[in-house]
Amino acid sequence: MPFCEFTDDLRVGHETIDHQHAALYEAVNRLNDALKAGRSRQEMADILGFLRSYTVDHFQAEESLMRETGYPGLEAHHALHAELVRQVLELEEKYTAGTMILSIMTMHFLKDWLTHHIQDEDRRLAAYLRTM
Numbered sequence: 001m002p003f004c005e006f007t008d009d010l011r012v013g014h015e016t017i018d019h020q021h022a023a024l025y026e027a028v029n030r031l032n033d034a035l036k037a038g039r040s041r042q043e044m045a046d047i048l049g050f051l052r053s054y055t056v057d058h059f060q061a062e063e064s065l066m067r068e069t070g071y072p073g074l075e076a077h078h079a080l081h082a083e084l085v086r087q088v089l090e091l092e093e094k095y096t097a098g099t100m101i102l103s104i105m106t107m108h109f110l111k112d113w114l115t116h117h118i119q120d121e122d123r124r125l126a127a128y129l130r131t132m
């Protein structure tokens with residue numbers, strides 16, 4: 001069983017957003033698999049780098065949709081995105097520099113953040129996009 005499964009209840013009903021969320025879950029699973037398998041620091045750093053860049057791209061895609069449609073919650077939603085990107089960048093930097101290890105706690109943090117954000121902010125955004 002995967003570490004985090006992109007189940008139907010996580011779908012917000014917007015094709016692009018759902019597709020990108022599923023890919024994010026996949027990347028988190030890849031990172032978790034690599035962690036469990038004791039992969040090399042380089043391999044882990046590569047997966048972490050992919051996860052960071054895909055996350056940035058996904059957040060930009062959502063924020064473009066918000067701007068195009070005049071979403072009233074843009075600023076608050078953007079602030080949450082920016083804070084996660086900051087944390088992931090810090091994690092990546094420290095991990096690459098060898099001053100931090102990746103733990104199961106970090107994996108749970110990523111999984112929980114994504115899940116709560118999707119169920120709350122992204123669901124609200126998708127509901128708004130449907131009214132456009």
Ligand SMILES: [Fe+2]
Pocket residue numbers: 017021058062118122
């Ligand atoms: Fe999202």
Ligand SMILES: [Fe+2]
Pocket residue numbers: 059062077081117121122
């Ligand atoms: Fe979001």
